[in-house]
Amino acid sequence: MSARAGTVLSTRGVHVELGGRQILMDVDLTVHPGEVVALLGANGSGKSTLVRAALGVVPVSRGEVHLFDSPLSAAPWHRVGYVPQRVPAVSGVPTTACEVVRAGLLSGRRLRPGTKAQALAALDAMGMAHLARRPVQEMSGGQQQRVLIARALVREPDLLVLDEPTTGIDLGTIETFVATIDRMRRAGTAVVVVLHETEAFAALLDRAVVLRHGRVVHDGPPPPARAEHAGPQHEHTHPHPEPAEPEGPLTLDIVGGDA
DSSP: OOOOSSOSEEEEEEEEEETTEEEEEEEEEEEOTTOEEEEEOOBTSSHHHHHHHHTTSSOOSEEEEEETTEEGGGOOGGGEEEEOSSOOOOOSSOOBHHHHHHHTTOBTTBOOTTHHHHHHHHHHHTTOGGGTTSBGGGSOHHHHHHHHHHHHHTTOOSEEEEESTTTTOOHHHHHHHHHHHHHHHHTTOEEEEEOSOOGGGTTTOSEEEEEETTEEEEEESOOOOOGGGGSTTOOOBOSSOOOOOOOOOOTTOTTOOOO
16 A cells, blocks of 8 residues: 555546436546545435446446546556445355455465465454454344455555445444544545445545536535434435446455456
């Protein structure tokens, strides 16, 4: 992990169409080393689609995406850590938490020496070292989420993409996770995080990008939460939700190596 000059992530005029519906329209986004950028917006606004398009998980119908100043076809995927919003489907073969995290260190489908110790350290950072040998199929959703976060962190990536990473995680683990993100961004890692509420990450955010109906409507200081967002019944749902996104083959899923 290192701080380097240049652009970590860049989208220019990105359009995405899924299921015959336009999900993203003319989206520009630039992220530099060491920046922590929140993607905000109601459900259906296009936040998850944007990060998935940026990682090549869903196709871009128009526009350009570059990672580390390279097109996606030549992107250095080993420099990217990704935590998806939903846990990808796991095969019927039991896979332990340690194996899942070690998969984040695959290089040419081979593991370097010492990866077990690195994986255990990443699991420990998420409070999961004691479950290193437990199959992920037997874990709760929150525990699986922590394993996925550990898998992304073990790479010590230069770009960390997080899609609602704190869902199902207890407050203590969130605090530890945020402290880890703070350490990483100080070392030069760029972080793009999809959030509904900014409170946990507020001290780290450099700026926020707000999407509405698939368009960027704000790119700057994080806006204050609207009053209705504080209510316990608020569902963060767009009044005109877009169709559900297809799952697609996650290029950085829990069992894969470098994309």
